[in-house]
Amino acid sequence: MSYPTNRQIADLLNRIAGLLEIKGENPFKIRAYRRAAEQIAHHGQELAELWQSGDDLRRLEGVGQAIADKLDELFRTGRLEFWERLTAEVPESLLEVLEIPEVGPALARTMWQELGLTTVAGVQAAAEQGKLRTLPRMGKKKEARILAGIRAMARRQTGRFHLGQAWPLARQVLAVLGDLPQVVRVETAGSLRRMRDTIGDLDFLAATDHPAAVMEVFVRLPDVAEVLGSGETKTSVRFKNGLQADLRCVPPARWGTALQYFTGSKSHNVKIRELAQRQGYSLNEYALTREQDGKPFLFDTEAALYEFLGLAWIPPHLREDWGEIEAARSGALPAGLSVADIRGEVHCHSTWSDGRNTIEEMARAALARGYEYLVITDHSRSLGVANGLSVERLRQQSREIEAVQARVPGIRLWQGAEVEVKADGSLDYPDDVLAGLDFVVASVHTGLRQDRETLTRRALAAIQNPHVKVLAHPTGRLLTDRPGGDFDMEAVFQAAARTGTLLEINASPYRLDLPDVLVRRAIAAGVKLIINCDAHGVEDFDNLQFGVATANRGWAAAEQVANTLPLAEFEAQMGLVQK
Ligand SMILES: [Zn+2]
Ligand SMILES: [Zn+2]
Incomplete structure (x- = not known):
């Protein structure tokens, strides 16, 4: 058993003080916790050692009987009942609310x-x-x-933004600049073009012979809050949502070299430069230069530059130095998926739980996108915050789905549920209820701070449950907000590969979960994947592009993604009942 460190103890005492303060407790009591935390944080010796050698902890400055008793309990049991009672009464997340300036x-x-x-x-x-x-x-x-x-x-x-913030803004800017008569081409570069899961700032590149005119329009865009700097060919701004952006203007003849350079990634470009050097050239954002005689070679497209170096054009989402340069040389680049390859989804919500649209609206929206099938998976009963469905409401919903199916015959609908994996690994509905559903998606939403062993056991229990077809957002991360749970993902992959349970690539820009690197490892382990928008409203289906990009960044092929299958094959492979 490992004992909490002084830092961890001090942190816990400070958190207790914070919650007591919100509760409106006696200020003297609160100050006592803070003072003890302060002393313990700066104490030269680990308290756990003192306690183990039988020292009286009350001898420490700032530690009275009440706190000494709590430390004793903490060292003995690894738990603190007082803390558990307190957080049951006052939500722990209020401590983060306290961090807001003015609160x-x-x-x-x-x-x-x-x-x-x-x-x-x-x-x-x-x-x-x-x-x-x-x-x-x-x-x-x-x-x-x-x-x-x-x-x-x-x-x-x-310091980073998710794609749901960066992408729509970038599209608007591109639309305005792309309409200018002076602009030959305009693109985003940088991490947005590579579709990384989060974006530090935006990079725009315009091919033009009239940079001043283009930059003039750029700084006057309605979303620009502040101009941070402006030169002859480059302007930096900050948008109202906090995102910063650079616009660089290049002559059309140098477009390919510049776009390749500013798209990155850094490690990809280091490799590309080395490759050029071995062939006797130096490469920068302006040109490829023959070292022997200083002769510059200009490239108006990226493809021409890559070809000159003996490579196939590498799609931006692969440019991370994860083996793509070698693959481009040997003609082994992955074909990649497109949004049009996705034939349906198996994870979405309606007004029956926490969705914004009715089942019929969701069905019609999916049909309008060309989907052949859609599984409605509202939340299960224990997720009270999301208005999870009781067994009774689940039965009512089944009739509603049948009625909608009759009105919207162009798309196959099934009733599923996004079922909570409870703290002990069991599911939130009994087996007979699960058996009555067409499609069970399992999710770990709660207790994501549990230790690795407990969390992994829960995930494995869900994967091994014969009713479960998909494990949704497997790590539970929320981008720019909180990391995922401490799951043993290799164990998760092995179990999913063995049972054939699909692991989701959740396309919500808040999640993108599995993340790209884990997509790659999952595929290596033989896992089958499925891309879902987890739509809580009809407009969320637009997020599919982010999920597809994540799959592509993880080198997924169509045959590894279950919902690239057309309806009949999908039904057969998933063992779904023909209706
Ligand atoms: Zn979920
Ligand atoms: Zn969901």
């Missing part, structure tokens, strides 16, 4: 008790909807300051 314990308590807000995301949504201003001593101005504080916090924490 003190009293306000955190009011927002929690009056408006039911327990998370930073919840407070942000309420502020955006103008709900905070109704609280006592609040008003519009303070609400705006809180919102600004939350946004600044998000930037500080990650």
Whole structure:
């Protein structure tokens, strides 16, 4: 058994103090916890060692009887009952709410008790909807300051944006610049073009002989909040949502070299430069130069540059130095998937749980995208926050799906459920209910902070459950917010490969889970995948491109992704009942 370190103990005591403060406890008591935390954090010797050698912990400065008893319990049992009771009463996530500038314990308590807000995301949504201003001593101005504080916090924490923020903005900019008569070509470069899961800042590249005119339009875009710098061929701005962007203008004849250079990644480009050097050339963003006589070679397309170096053109999403250069030389680049390859989805929500659209609206939207099948998977009963379905409501929903199927015959509908994997690894519906569903998607939403062994055991139990066809968002990460659970993913892959359970690539830009690197490892382990938008509304189906990009970044091929199968084959492979 490993004992908590002084740092961990101090952290726990500070968290206790924070929750007691929100609860409105006696300030002396709160100060005692803070003082003990401070002393313990800076104590020269590990308390666990002192405790093991039988020292009286009360001899430490700031540690009285009450705290000494708690430390003793913590070392003996690895748990603290007081903490468990406290967090059952006051949501632990309120501690993050306390981190918001302008939010003190009293306000955190009011927002929690009056408006039911327990998370930073919840407070942000309420502020955006103008709900905070109704609280006592609040008003519009303070609400705006809180919102600004939350946004600044998000930037500080990650400095990165997810694709759902970066992509639509980039499309708008490209549309405006692309319409200019002076612009021959315009593209995003950098990590957005490579479709990385998060984006640091945006890079735009324009092929033009009139850079001043193009940059003039760029800085006047309505979303630009601030111009950070401007030169002859490059301008930097900050958009209103906090994203920064560079626009670089290059002569059309140098487009290919520049686009290749600014797309990156750095490690891909290092390899490409080395390759050029071995052939007697130096390469930078302007040109390829023959070292022997200094003769420049210009490339107006990337393909021409790659070809000159003896390589097939490498799609941007592969440019990470994960073996793509070798593959491009030997003609072994993966064919890749396109959005049109996806024939249906098996994970989406409706107004029956926490979705925004009815089953019929979801079905019609899926049909309009050309889907051949859709499984409705609302949340299971224990997920109260998402209005999970009781067994009774599940039965009612089955009749509703049949009725919608009759009205929307162009797409095959099935009833599934996104079923909670409970803390002990069991599922949230009994076996006979699971057996009555066409399609069971299992999810670990709760307890993601459990230790590796417990979490892995839960995932494996779900994978091995004969009713479960898909394990959704397998790591549970939320991009720019929290890392995934500490699962033993190799064990998960081996189990899924053995049982044939599909692992999801969740296409939501908040998740992209499995992540690209794990897609690659899953494939190597022989796992079959499935890409789902986890749509909570009809517009979420647009996120499919992010899921497909993630699959491509992980070198997935169509035959490894189950929902590239047309309806009849999908039905057969999934053992679905013909209706
Ligand atoms: Zn989920
Ligand atoms: Zn879901």
